[in-house]
Amino acid sequence: MPSTMPQSIAAAGDDSVNVIGDLERAFAAAIFPNRGAIAIVSIVVIAGIALVALWRRWDRPVRRHPRATGLILGIVLAVTIPVGWYLASPLFLSTTVDEPPPVAAVEPSPTPQASASDEPSASPEPAMSASPSQSPVPTPAALIQRVGSFTGADDFHFGRGAARLIETSPGAFAVRLEGFAVRNGPDLYVYLSPATDGYADGAIQLGRLKADRGNQNYAVPAGVDVNRVASVVIWCKQFSVLFATAPLS
Numbered sequence: 750m751p752s753t754m755p756q757s758i759a760a761a762g763d764d765s766v767n768v769i770g771d772l773e774r775a776f777a778a779a780i781f782p783n784r785g786a787i788a789i790v791s792i793v794v795i796a797g798i799a800l801v802a803l804w805r806r807w808d809r810p811v812r813r814h815p816r817a818t819g820l821i822l823g824i825v826l827a828v829t830i831p832v833g834w835y836l837a838s839p840l841f842l843s844t845t846v847d848e849p850p851p852v853a854a855v856e857p858s859p860t861p862q863a864s865a866s867d868e869p870s871a872s873p874e875p876a877m878s879a880s881p882s883q884s885p886v887p888t889p890a891a892l893i894q895r896v897g898s899f900t901g902a903d904d905f906h907f908g909r910g911a912a913r914l915i916e917t918s919p920g921a922f923a924v925r926l927e928g929f930a931v932r933n934g935p936d937l938y939v940y941l942s943p944a945t946d947g948y949a950d951g952a953i954q955l956g957r958l959k960a961d962r963g964n965q966n967y968a969v970p971a972g973v974d975v976n977r978v979a980s981v982v983i984w985c986k987q988f989s990v991l992f993a994t995a996p997l998s
Contacts, residue, residue: 844962894916895997900995907931938956938958939983941953
């Protein structure tokens with residue numbers, strides 16, 4: 750029995766998390782697009798229930814048992830207020846960050862050296878008529894960079910801006926979000942996904958989202974095969990909900 754209890758508790762916790770995630774997805778898919786009509790219907794229904802309650806005098810049991818009513822109301826508020834704040838506060842709270850772009854370390858090109866066997870010219874040429882071998886060496890070609898644009902998972906989970914996968918030095922990479930904005934939410938993380946359409950098995954976690962708006966950088970862990978990366982994803986880790994995806998090209 751002792752060995753099975755933690756597993757059953759964990760399973761119950763996972764089920765509750767899945768239920769909240771399912772409700773959130775249902776809200777985004779069905780309720781949010783029709784929020785105007787639903788708000789009107791809700792007001793009418795609440796007004797009707799209030800009228801029936803006054804007519805049937807449903808307040809009498811409450812008046813007869815004030816202590817029990819207060820205890821029940823206190824328990825309900827103690828549970829719903831913290832949970833409601835955690836789930837709903839990101840909808841009207843917003844943060845912005847503005848980080849400078851990551852610096853790409855480029856190895857300097859070798860400086861041309863004169864050969865020891867070269868004979869000096871009889872008369873030095875003016876500085877403006879330098880030979881081609883002495884002309885400035887062009888900057889090496891840019892390192893690998895892949896770019897994608899964010900789109901939201903639906904009307905509610907919007908996403909905007911660009912995602913850049915940048916090679917900052919040979920074999921080292923960073924992800925930069927530029928002009929970025931996403932619907933804020935609880936427990937949002939940045940992932941590199943092997944799928945172009947969102948989170949998938951094998952996605953690489955880069956870290957918790959620093960802000961729902963602005964320019965921000967995330968280091969890619971060493972050893973990640975970036976050739977298998979197809980998109981940058983904003984993912985609600987706790988409730989397994991996709992917020993935004995930027996396919997890379």
